[in-house]
Amino acid sequence: MTYIILHALAPIFVIMLLGYYAGKAKMVVNSNVSLLNVFVMDFALPAALFSATVQTPWKGIISQSPLILLLVLSMWIAYAALYFICTLGFKKSPQDAAVLTLTVALPNYAALGLPILGSVLGESSATSLSVAVSIACGSVLMTPFCLLILEREKARASGESHGSTLMLLPLLMWRSVKKPIVWGPLLGVLLSACGVKMPEIILASIKPLGLSATASALFLTGVILSARKLKINAPVLLSCLTKNIIQPFITIGLLYAFGITGPVAVTAVLMIALSAGFFGIVFGNRFGVQSPDAEATLLISSILCIITLPLFITLSAGL
Template identity: 40%
Template sequence: MMSHAILLALAPVFFVMALGYGAGRLRIVDNHQVGGLNALVMDFALPASLFVATASAPRSEMLTQAPLFAVFGGVMLVLYFAWYVALHGTTKATKADASLQALTIAFPNLAGVGLPIVSAVLGPSGTVPLAVALAAGSILVSPLTLILLEFTSGPKDAETLAPARRLLRALRRALSKPVVAAPALGILFSLSELKLDGVTEACLLLIGHAAAGVALFLTGLILSAQSFRLDWKVVAATAMADIIRPLLTAAVVFVVPVTPEVAKVAILLAAVPSGFFAILFAVNYRLDSATAGSMVIASTIFSIVTMAVAIAVLFPQ
C-alpha cells in the first residue's frame, strides 16, 4: 500500500517531465523558444492557482498555517543566503548566477512535484499548507532573486539611475510579478474574511489547474536543451536540497513549538526536490541556466529515494 502511494505520487511527475524532455529532444517542440510557455506558467496559470488556494481558505485555517509559513520561510532564507554567500565569496560566480543557484536549492518544486505528492499523501486537506509554503517562497526568496537579477541583469537604462533608485525600481518590478503578488493578495483576502464568488473561483481554477502539468512539461523542455554537467556544485546542491533542507526543517520543528501535523507537512514539503523557478527566471533574463538545470535534474532523480523515505517515515499508514 505504501509503495503504491509513493509510486502514485512520483510516477506522474517524472512522466510529464519526460514528455517535455522528449518533445524537446525530438524537436516536436522548439526547446529554445519557450517564452510563451514560460509566460503561461509564471504570469497566468501559477498565479491563478496560488491566489485561489490562499484566498479560498477560511481565516481560521490560514492563521493555523502561520507557523508553517515562518518555519518554511526561515529554512529557505537560511539555505539561500548560505549558498549565495559561499558561492559568490569563494568562486568567480556572478551575483546573478549565485542568486539563481541559491533559489534552485532553497525553493522546492512545490508547484510541480509538491502538488501531486500532497494530493496523494494528504488528500484535499494538503492544498492549503502547500499554497502557504508556496506563498512563503514566492514572497520571501523569489523577490530576493528577482531584485538581484533586475539590479545586475535588468534593462540597460537602469544603469544611469542612482543606486537607491535602481534598488527601488528593482523592488517594484520584483513585487509586481504575478507569481509574487498573487499569493500575497490571496493571504490578505483570506485574512480579511472576504469570499470568492463561485464564478470568479471557477474561472481562475480553470487556468490554475494547468500550472503543475505545464510547469513540469516546461521544465523538461528547458532541460532538454541543456547538457547535464555533474560537478562539485551540482553534488553539493543536491545534498543541500534533498538531505540538508528536510533535516534542517526537522530540527527547526523539533525546537519550535508547532503541532505534529504542521511539523510533518513542513518536513514532507522540504523533502521535495529543487524547483524550476530559477530556470524560468534565467530564461526571462536571458541568462545561462545550465548549472541550475543540472541541479534540478540531479535533485529530482535523487529525491526518488529521499521523498520515499520521508513519506514512509512521516505517514506510515
C-alpha cells in the same frame, strides 16, 4: 511508501520527458521558448497561486503560523547560505546563483505536496490547508528574492543602475511586485485577510489556467533541458546535498530549537524534504539566464527524493 513516492514523481518525469522530446524533435524551438514562458509566468502560475491563496481562509493561515515560521526559515537559511557559497566560492554570476539557489531552497510543493502529505497524514482539509500555506509561503516570501537579484543585474547590464543595491531597492521591489507571479498570490493573501470571498464565477473562469500551471511549467522545463548538455559538477552535487539532506535537517534543528512537535513538525519536515522545484529555472529563462547547474539539480534531486524522502518520513515519525 516507495510506490507512493514513485506515483507522485511519475507525472513530473513524464511531462518533462514530453517537453524534452518536443524540443529535441524540433516540435518546439528549444532555443527560444519566450511565448511558452509568458504563458507560464504571466498567466498559468499566477492564476494557480492566486486561486490557492484566495481560497485559503485567513484564520487557517494564522493557525498555521508555526508551520509558516519553520518553512520560511528553512528556505531562507538554505537560500542565503547556498547563494553566498555559489557567488563567493564557485564564482558564479549573481543571476546564475539566484536561479540555482531558488531551485534548491523552494521545494516542489505544487506537484508533490498533497500526494506525499496526504499519504502520511491522511487526506483531509487540514492537509490541503497545509499544502496551500506552503505554496503561499514559497510564492510570497521566497520568489521575490530571486526576482530582486535578476532585476538588479538586468538594470546593471542595461546601464540603468549606477548606485548601490540599497538605493535601487525601491525600484527593484516595484519591478518585482508588479509581475503577475508575485502580485497574484500576494493579492490572494490580502483578499483572504480582508475576508473577501471571490465570486464562484471568477474562480471557475481561471480554474483551467490554474490546472495547467504545473504541467505547463514542467513541460517548459523539459523543453529548456533539451537545449542543454547536463553536467554533474561540484555546485550540482552541493545543491543536491543541500536540497535532499541538509535543508530537511535544518528544519529538524529548528523544530528542536522552538520545541515544536506533533503534526506541524511532521508537515514541516516532509514539505522541506520534497525535491527541488522548477520555479528557479522558469524564472531564469524569463530573464534570459541559463543555469545548467539548476537544471541538473532539478533532475538529480527528483531522482534522489525516491531514497531520501522515505528517510525523513521515518525520522519525522518520532517528532
